[in-house]
Amino acid sequence: MAIDFTEESAADAVIESFHATPDPRLREVMISLTQHLHAFVRDIRPSTSEWQQTIDFLTATGQMCDDTRQEFILLSDVLGVSMLVEAINDRNTPAATAATVLGPFHVVESPPRELGDTIDLIGKGKPCVVTGCVLSQDGSPLPGALVDVWQANEEGFYDVQQPGVQPLGNGRGLFTTDEQGVFWFRTVVPSYYPIPTDGPVGRMLDRTGRHPNRPAHIHFIAGAAGHTPVTTHVFVAGSPYIESDAVFAVKKTLITDFAHIDDPQRAREFGVANPFAHAQVDIVLESVPGAL
Amino acid sequence: MAIDFTEESAADAVIESFHATPDPRLREVMISLTQHLHAFVRDIRPSTSEWQQTIDFLTATGQMCDDTRQEFILLSDVLGVSMLVEAINDRNTPAATAATVLGPFHVVESPPRELGDTIDLIGKGKPCVVTGCVLSQDGSPLPGALVDVWQANEEGFYDVQQPGVQPLGNGRGLFTTDEQGVFWFRTVVPSYYPIPTDGPVGRMLDRTGRHPNRPAHIHFIAGAAGHTPVTTHVFVAGSPYIESDAVFAVKKTLITDFAHIDDPQRAREFGVANPFAHAQVDIVLESVPGAL
Known part of the structure; x- marks a missing residue:
């Protein structure tokens, strides 16, 4: 009975309302959400105006989203969630390459390319050669492995952020070992x-004294x-914001x-201008138990 | 240093990122949010797909909002927040009339009306007379008090929900004692x-086996x-869903x-058809300490 709801009885009354949820996993999630959300609100004790500001922030975050912008993922990202x-x-076992976030810019398929191709369709930044090997956890090489790569350009923008400036597919490639x-x-x-930074998440970072930067990466x-x-x-080791x-x-x-x-001979071998950067990227995959 | 973020160190790393927030209240809120949000996520251990569904739900909730619809308030309402x-x-002291939620339908100014006026501009439901007194907590009546009222019609709709069917201002009035x-x-x-129920919150209620109804009220x-x-x-005592x-x-x-x-004489005195409903609504306000 959800009557005479008080600060103390609130969470229990809401939890009780979810008792008939048919899907047990959904029921578990709603109960946990209610407990943690109410604990947060009891902790911060928001004024009516502060709670309205929270509603307004969430609304603006949803309304910032479209086909190429996902502001709620950005919010989840900057809150470490x-x-x-x-x-x-x-x-994965510690022997395998560590995973990290997908990020919001894997929004188009990477164009299939041949080994040694360039993914730089513009030619303005510092030339870079990436060489690597895909290995199983026991050290054996994996022929025919797919390696999908995407990166920002030397100015920090992905192709999809600069339509008309960068050709679609710049900084992207799908390679086969x-x-x-x-x-x-x-x-x-x-x-x-x-x-x-032009949305609610950017304003939140600004108001909390946080910078919005990501260290250079592929x-x-x-x-x-x-x-x-x-x-x-x-x-990229040594990049600003790496820590x-x-x-x-x-x-x-x-x-x-x-x-x-700085080695003209090696630059010629790789087909890049001298000097250049070179990164060796070995990727170790975990085998699926029982797979042939 | 936000490196090698693990399940155990995650919340601390995010909290550390908020250490330079200039506004101490905002810093307190962001730290509490991080603690409770991370505790929720560690508790439910969402799959990647479940977290994406959460992002999608929040996005759809924001995108359902417009000038006359606030789906995040609705979400806050149904979660008891x-x-x-x-x-x-x-x-307020227990002697004063208890407060409850504003709700989303106080979206237009109530038209000022004379005592005894009707707020029903249609004339189809069961006639009702509301009489009352606004009192201070010591029992003394308060002349010149403002009483703003708004209600759904006999079919459960507010004027703003039925433009063209109900005239704006139906069910609304601003009275002075x-x-x-x-x-x-x-x-x-x-x-x-x-x-x-036609948005994400309605779908959530449906999936959790909850009904969407509110008992009758003014x-x-x-x-x-x-x-x-x-x-x-x-x-309204006895209304469905009161519990x-x-x-x-x-x-x-x-x-x-x-x-x-059922009293033709009293109906005539009030200027309503017989039979009718009568509610006596006394409202007790708490005096502001030090006010004259």
């Missing part, structure tokens, strides 16, 4: 960049038959040296 | 009604010089007898 969900779902499990491609060294999704795919980043990523996605094992190479 | 915030902010602190008006007995805001105004409802209000707003002291009167 996306990485927490990632950590909860990461079942050779018989030694090897992949390689040419690109430019990505820049650190701010997450979009996104990878790698998959091979009989193995669990991994969604991850490779972070204060606005979305908390950095893991130490993902920080990679983008070595400065 | 609006009433919890109300309870937290209710500083006479020298004895008395007010009265004519209307129709309101019906119970469902909160809007909204009041009463205010007088030197007194704290009160926002409340008067609930399971979808938004948890019922308080026992607010349940009021809408007596069935």
Whole structure:
């Protein structure tokens, strides 16, 4: 009976209202939500005006979303919840490459490319060569593995953020490892960049004295038959904000040296201008138990 | 340093990111939000797909909002948070009339009316007379008090929900008490009604086996010089759903007898058809300490 609802009885009355939820998992989630949400409200004791501001913030966050902008994912990201969900779902052994967030920019399919192709369709940044190997956890190379990569350009923007400035597909490529499990491609060294700051989440970061920046990185999704795919980043060692990523996605094992190479001979071999950066990115996948 | 974020260290890393928030109240709120939100996520351990569904639900809730629809308030209402915030902010002594939620339908100004006027501009429901007195907590009547009322019609709809069917202002009136602190008006007995069910909140109620109905009520805001105004409802005793209000707003002291009167003489005196309903609604306001 939901009558004479008081501060003390409130959560119990709402929990009781969910007792007939047919799906047990949904019932469990609604009960937990009620407990934690009410505990939060009892903790902060909002004024009526503060609660209205909360309603207004959530409304504006929903209304900022469209086909290419997901402000609630951004909110989940800057509150560390996306990485927490990632950590909860990461079942990989420590030997496998660590996972991190997908991020909001994997919004178009990466164009299939040949090994050694460049994903830089513009040619303005510092040339970069990425070489690597996809391996099983026992160290054996994985031929025919798919390596999907996407990155911001040297100014910190993804192709989808700059229609008309960058061609669609710039900074993106889908590669297949050779018989030694090897992949390689040419690109430019990505820049650190701010997450979009023109919405409610950006205003929240501003009001809380937080910067909006992510350290420079290249996104990878790698998959091979009989193995669990991994969604991850490779972070550029020494990038600004490497220790204060606005979305908390950095893991130490993902920080990679983008070595400065000044060697005309090697530049010629890779087909890039000298000097250039070189990153070696080996990706270890966990085999699925029982898979052939 | 927000590196190597784990399930255990996640909340602390996010809390640390808010350490430079200039406004101490905002810092307190963000820290509490982080603690409770992370505790909720650690508790339910959502799959990636479940967290995406949560993002989608919040996005759809924001996108359902417009000038006359506030789906996030509705969500706050059905999770009992609006009433919890109300309870937290209710500083009144037990002698004063209890407050309850404002609700989403006080969206236009109530038209000023004379005592005894009808707020029913249609004339189809069961006639009803509401008489009452606005009093200070010591029992003295409050002349010149403002009494703002609004209600659904006999079919459970507010004027703003039925443009073209109900004239704007139907079911609404702003009255001023006479020298004895008395007010009265004519209307129709309101019906119970469902909160809007065509959005994400309605779907959530459906999936959790909850009905969307609110017991029949009339909204009041009463205010007088030197007194704290009160926002409340008067609930129709015996209404369906009186013990399971979808938004948890019922308080026992607010349940009021809408007596069935079959008395042609009294009907004539009130200027209504016989038989009719009669509710006596006395509203007690708390005086502001130090006010004259």
